[in-house]
Amino acid sequence: MDKNKRTILKSFSPIKILIPVILGLAATVWLFIKDDKVSELKGIAEANMWWLLAALAVLVVRDAGYMYRIRSLTDKFLTWRNSLDVIMLWEFASAITPSVVGGTTIATIILNKEGIPLGKSLAYVMLTAVLDNMFFIVAAPIALLLTQGDVFPTFNLEPSDVAKLKSAFYISYALIAVYTFIMIYALFVRPRAFKWLLLRATSIGFLRKWRVNAFQHGNEIMWASEQLKGKDFNYWARAIISTIFVWSARYFLLNCLIAAFTDVTLSEHALIISRNLIFWIVMLIAITPGGAGIVEMAFPSFFGLFLGRFSSIVVVLYRLITYYPYLILGSVFLPRWIAKVFGRHPKESEVGV
Template identity: 30%
Template sequence: MSSEPQNTGRPQTFFSKKYLFISIALSILTMAGVIYYTYTPGVLHHLKPKRLPGLGIALVVSLLRVWFLAAKIRFLSEKKLDWMASTRVVLAWDFTSAVTPSTIGGAPMATYAMTKEGLKLGDAGAIILYGVLLDQLWFAMAIPILLFAGIFYEVVPAEIGLVGDVSMGLLYVGLLSYASVLAYGVLVNPAAIKKIVKVVFKLPLLRRMSDKIEVEAENLEQYAEQLRRKPLSFLLKAFFLSTMSWLCRIALPTIVVLSLLPAPEILSVLRSLAMNLAFLVVPTPGGSGGVEGLFVLFQGPLITREGFIGLAVFVWRIISYYISIGLGMMATTWYVNQKVVEIQAQD
């Protein structure tokens, strides 16, 4: 694969300042609305100092999530990336995901970052593809857990009504279908991915991009073939690292809620899992506006003091979103500076 083209784009092309502004603005406005409608005078007097160290635990868990993701990237690169490089890739990926619509995501930026860290474009593409597969396998495992738990717990809040129940059902079906197709294509029959991509891009609205997609589909088949030859032990270890990063993400809302006041722990975790799946289809940049609303719908009924709902949303987003944006901007700035150094060296 020595003839692969290098990813010569600029880091700024993978995210938009407009999307960054929209993402932050939607998040702030939604949190302000939640706080306005749920705030109760004197609510902070009910905070228990013995619970507040839990917020420190939440921060540690958030950092652990980044560490597990970096470990996964490093492992998938077969240690061609060192720890610092893997961490930069994850932070840049997180940042771009947080400020772009879910249909775009952070994969293009992650691919660019890995090429700037010394990987070939094909190797970076294979890592992205395998990472997506691992996430889909996790979703495929999580959905039966939620369905079984639903027999004993009200995992999907009654407040979301019939429309919400149907939407969650369709989401489960969609995720399982996608996971099945991707797993079959990567692990069993890589040629199937190419065929599916070609069929999809024969649709009228997508036909004009069919020539470009033809080339990308060929590359995708090659990447999938590389991954299919990996031993089962490779898949299991990578899946473990991916699972641990997801468990950190799932645990975070529950830890934040329990840092403020008592709540049913198991139900909170199950609802956190369900709402994280629902986050996947929020169309706004980084899910802003929608994820705060979903937090209120899923976790709000478990918070006995209404005045704490806005506080919980605020703290959770600071730890899970705003810190990620800050760290991610630092990582992305590093790649911008690297690009400037390359241009100056060429001159």
């Protein structure tokens, strides 16, 4: 079996799909039974259907934005149909891996099997990571400034818990910033020097076992850097604007769900978006696949202030709309995509992919 195919099948194994589902469902059930909130599920009948439809529309628009971005980054090498495959499988990979890991390795293989050379595939995946992280790095201080500290939740939290939350945010933000600026230096400034630094670092005794990996990673950085040279202003403008668009849509979807259950003022909309930004920066260091379980548990503290008795309902709807569909869609897209890029082989087709 092709090594890349083996990697794909291993990464998308049934057990890796079941783990986040079980964690998410367990956390959701606990939210409802801990304070006997099962009866609150009836509150779904009180929702404003127009806002719920708006949330679904925002989801579709967001994914269309992701398709536009990856197609634009590849200089339209990918068709719209292929872009849909890439985004669905990329979201699938992200849903079944911890947020801190993400689906970058799988995304590189996916792009490569779509016919994009390995160096370019690496470049595009690394570039999306840099663009996404730069959005966090720039947007977070703006959110803190505009909300004047109200962005951190205090609802149902002890002062010590608020302090821990702030520490988690600042640690996550610092890690994102350090990683991103190292990647910028490696990709756009001195890729060869970065490779040299990796090799020097792994020449130390206890780090020698990673020397081969460091050599390979250094080469990957140099390949990726070479592919990104000479891109014009329009290329970077499309990349940056589409990144701002998709992340803004991702955050506004929650605004739609909250507005479906309660009246939200313009200033509260701004606060919800700002708090959602902080929420996901903290969640980036979550150790569970797709933040499953952790997101459900932390959600009421961040957004319960706006929702009251509808808090548990909205977190369920939020995950049903933004998370679980990608587990289902990924399972649908994966077999077709594998058949397309690897071809069907009699023996392998018997495997329950």
